[in-house]
Amino acid sequence: MPFSYCGVLIPRISDESVVASAWERFLQDKPLDREGVRKVVLASWQRCRSEAVDPTKHSAPGAAAERVRQLQRLNGELCDAARPALEYLRDILRECGTLIMLCDRGGTVLQLNGEARVRSVGEEINLATGGCWNEEVIGTNAIGTAIVTGAAVQIHANEHFCLDVKRWTCAAAPILDPFDRSLLGVVDVSGVKETLHGHTLGLVVAAAKHIECELGRLDVARHERLLTRAIDNFVRYASDYLVLLDSRGRIVRTNGNAQAARDTYDLQLLQQVGNQVPGLDLALSEVDRCCQRPEWVRPEWLHPVKDHEGILGTMLVIPLGAANRRTAVSLPKAMATPAGDDAFGDIIGESEILMATKARARRVAALDLPVLLLGETGAGKELFARALHRAGHRTAGPFIAVNCGALTRELLASELFGYAEGAFTGARRGGLPGKFEQADGGTLFLDEIGEMPLDMQPHLLRVLQDGVVVRLGDTRERCVSVRLITATNRDLQKEVTAGRFRQDLYHRLCVVNLQLPALRERPGDIEIIVDHFNKKMARKYGCEPKLLDPAVMQAFLSYSWPGNIRELQNVFEVMFALSEGSIIDTSLLPPPIAQAGTNSPTISTSTPVPPSFGCLKEMERQAILDAIANAHGNMSMAARTLGISRSTLYVKLAAIRAQPCGSSVGV
Structure with missing residues (x-):
């Protein structure tokens, strides 16, 4: 019967005599005409022959104590991360008569746990701390074979290459670096061959994955600290x-x-x-x-x-x-931009908090790093994203925006990654590139990133890690280079804790974050923003800018604006469009805003009050009211007439409302 490779993962006790006979024939270079030797074992035997491994070798070579301590120091992080998993294995296998080991990438045992009796037996073949179980020196064994293949493996009894190791059974799994997937070490469980159990392989695989997860958590935390400390150097x-x-x-x-x-x-x-x-x-x-x-x-x-x-x-x-x-031309765009061509010029306002936010954004724009914009709905996240793009290195490339909360899971996947022809019913002939491909060389803005379904997040993470996109229904990898800007009004750290957002993705996105202020945090900007909208609406509707009743502005200043600038723009446009004359009065205010305005006094100018030369406060009060009346409610014009700033004017108005001196101010 011709020889056949047996590809099962778990060795079978019933094959032991068959494997023993095949090993003898293999050493004699005779044809293997019996079934039972697994493919992974035969491949290892062949490597042992090419490396001239002595099948009669009694034990594995060992490292000197000082060398072992040096290896333990070099692999200190691996040892620390592995300790909980190894202790868990020890507790499970306490009564099984096995040894639990952690080895470095070269197969040297760094840590070993097990009962004294089993340890004593293991020391006979140097299955002990410092023993080197690389395939090249001790032949087929789970540790060495896992290192060569990069996969979990279980080796039983006669499957070992060296004679004195054949009384053992072992299962090992590689531990891979979560960052670059290189080999870091191996976790192994070994015992005399009577302790063989099929579940052992699953246990070592689970332990290796647990160690990788712990190393990944440490990597993410350390890289976050590294990026935080290095951010100033990126600017410098x-x-x-x-x-x-x-x-x-x-x-x-x-x-x-x-x-x-x-x-x-x-x-x-x-x-x-x-x-x-x-x-x-x-x-x-x-x-x-x-x-x-x-x-x-x-x-x-x-x-x-x-x-x-x-x-x-x-x-x-x-x-x-x-x-x-x-x-x-090599200068960062944020530095090379002429003063009159400010990428952040469209973001209206002069408040201290907004100016500080824009200053930080200008510094961030010069860095080709992912940015997470945090802020309430309507706070201007897309406006900031576009400004970051225009002020960055990729201004010549496209700016592509996607709202992750506005699409179903299926639509979002095809929008981001594209699809191949025939990927689904109705797919466009020839397929369609996704937003990542469309944004190649430029910026991709993912708004409402907190709404992205959990099962889609690994796909986004892979694109960020590898820089490649695979369209739906396709296998071809397409390289992309994009600057990613994301935005959310959610607390992503709470979402991570709740299990609704991946921690590794969060740290990938939040390399730099930018907190955008709410409109209520900068009330001094409201008049400037309204003036901007007034001119914008005048151009849109083909008329002159309109005058505001002072009570309208007072209502605007008193309202909390939960929808922020977007809500203010929508409210003002409706009022502008519905006003029949040249004045926008309080009758057009939406009820919630009008209600907020009733908590503030209104200014009446129907009956001018003659000045009283005996009261300076009364004269100042009347001058302010007259200036506002003559300016038809335009607070900027009134401030200029009085020779004071708008902020000073609002302060004085607040004082007038708090202590009215006459009948012209009422509540």
């Missing part, structure tokens, strides 16, 4: 090419003109996020780092990024200042 060195690396030397973020850096210094940069730059792993000794560091990395370019807990990573600053001085 905005004209240079920056590479931000974490403590292991992995690229977390890049910013600036990579082509200019290559041309200026003849560099071959590792630009892909997740790539590791040799010699920048802070776990290595300074001597090792210097030896491994590429020649193109100049020491003066390296800047440590620290916080109160120590060094978080490294900022690699490749200076391009001289090149930028020669060619102004």
Whole structure:
């Protein structure tokens, strides 16, 4: 009967004698004419033969105690993250007579738990702390085979390559870096062959995933701290090419003109996020780092990024200042924009809180980083998103906006990622590119990101991590480069806690956040905004701007505007369109706003009060009322007539309303 590969994951006790016979024939280089040897085992045997592994080898080689301590220090984070999972395995398998082990990426045992009796038996073959169980030195075994294949595996009894190991059974699963999916280590459960159980493989796989999740959580928290500490450097060195690396030397973020850096210094940069730059792993000794560091990395370019807990990573600053001085086009758009062409000029207001928000937005615009806009509905999130795009490096590219809360799950998926021809009934012939593809080279604005369905969030996360999009119904990967700006009026941290939003996606989106003020937090801007809308509506309806009854402005100032600027614009346009003459009066106010206005006094100018020269306060009061009346309620004109600022005028009006001196002010 011809030999057949057996591809089952779990070894079978019934195959033990068959495997023993096949192993003997394999060593004698005879044809294998019996069934029962699994594909993963035979492939390992063949590797052992090519590496000339001695099948009579008694035990695995061991590392010296000092070397073991060094490996434990180098893998300290892995050991810490694995401890809860290993303790959980120990509790479950306490009565099973097994050893629970954590190994590094080279197969050396870093930690070991188990009963004294089993440990003693394991030490006979150096299945102990410091033992090296790489396939190349001790043949087929779960630890070494998992390292080679990058997959979980269970090896039982005669499936081992070396004779003295055949009395054991073991199951192991690789632990992969959650950031770049490289191998970090292996978790293994081993025992004498009588302890074989099919569930053991599932337990080690679950333990490995638990360790990866814990490492991912630590990575996200550390990268968030790293980005927070490094954000000022992105602004400070905005004209240079920056590479931000974490403590292991992995690229977390890049910013600036990579082509200019290559041309200026003849560099071959590792630009892909997740790539590791040799010699920048802070776990290595300074001597090792210097030896491994590429020649193109100049020491003066390296800047440590620290916080109160120590060094978080490294900022690699490749200076391009001289090149930028020669060619102004390389300057960040936020710096190169002429004063009269302010990208944030459409955002109306002069309040201190708005000016501070715009100043921060200008600094953020120069950075090619994801931005999360936080604010209430109608606070102007899309206006800020467009301004960030115009002031950024990608102003020549498209600006594409998508409201995640306005589409069903299916429509949102096809809108974002596109679809292939025949992906679903009614799909357009030839397929359709999604918004990510349409925004390539520019900015994609995802409004109401908190409304995105939970099951769609991993797909968005993959695009952000890998920079590739796969259309619905297609297998082809399309590379995209977009700057992502998101917005929400939800508290995403609470959504994460409630399990409605992925924590890893939240940290990807919230590299930089921008809190937009509500309209009620800047009441001094209301008159300027209304004046802007007045001129805008006049152009729209083909007429002159209209005058406002002072009581209308008072009502506007008294109302809380839960819908913010959007609500103010809608209310004002309706009042403008419905007003028959040149004056907008209180009869046009919506009831909630009119009700708010009744809590403030109204100004009546029907009967002018003659000035009393014996009372300065009365003279000031009357001058203010006359100025407002002569200006037909235009507070800016009244303030100019009086020679005071609008804010001073409103303060004085408030004092008049609080202590009326005559019949012209009533409540």
